[in-house]
Amino acid sequence: MIGFACIMVTLLASACASPAPAAPAKETPGWPVQEESIDDLLLKAEVEGGRIDRVSASVAIERIEPLFSKREVRMGSVLYERVETGSPRFAVLLEQRLVGRRLEEKQKHLVFDGRWLSEIDHEKKQVLRWEFCGDDADPTKLEGRFPLPVGHPREDVKKHFQVERIEGDPEVKFLEPIAEGRQLQGLRLLPRGNTEAAEEFTRIDVWYDTDTWLPVGVETIDRKDNIRRIRLMDPVINPELDEAQRLQLQGAIPEGEGWSREETPCDESPAEPAP
Secondary structure, three states: OOOHHHHHHHOOOOOOOOOOOOOOOOOOOOOOOOOOOHHHHHHHHHHHHOOOOEEEEEEEEEEEEHHHOEEEEEEEEEEEEOOOOOOOEEEEEEEEEEEOOEEEEEEEEEEEOOOEEEEEEOOOOEEEEEEOOHHHOOOOOOOOOOOOOOOOOHHHHHHHEEEEEEOOOOOOHHHHHHHOOOOEEEEEEEEOOOOHHHHHEEEEEEEEEOOOOEEEEEEEEEOOOOEEEEEEEEEEEOOOOOHHHHHHHOOOOOOOOOOEEEEEOOOOOOOOOOO
16 A cells, blocks of 8 residues: 555645745744744644645655665645545645656556545556545544544644654755745654554654644654655645546546556444454
């Protein structure tokens, strides 16, 4: 299945907003002026993130595997929409891949329509789909398969992670562009023991735009020391979606000669009671 970090960035969820010009740090009206505690920052992320219903942005995803001296970057766009009832929907439309200095046109789309997660490989003409239902119906919640750093209750965050403040902007070159023209606040999430995140990750760093509290940068390090970095550029918050974007979020699947599809339905049978 696709990685946690990729989905985290796709489900970033009030007026249209784009990067603000460089300016001194400013407080969101109504928030305390004194230096904020971790609880204050998590509350801001919860409240302000809860006001984000839709996002469109350019996205770049960097993957580094030190064991194999491998690095690649995929680039494209991301759409996110929260709905009144049911799970949020998202589409990550990756169009290009950079390996070393070689730039290739490689289309790979990841779409979650609220029930089915589809991985669409245009080069192979292959569609792989997984259905979510029952306790797994919303994969974006913190205890789900693809948790997102948007609008989660701070108590849920603290239950799953030890949270630390990151001082300053990202220092790695790939993430430096997200700091241009905006004030950032970074938080480091260290998975607590006996959680699903602890089985896979050593740490997760998230940088928020303090004007909108939209996560614009993510870095994860897994248990094998592999690194994933994601950056959002030119985000627009709560845009009006056009017809093509709505079709993408509804999970439109390519069909025709040469295309294959493999589906894995979920198990809706009730769980066995604990003995």
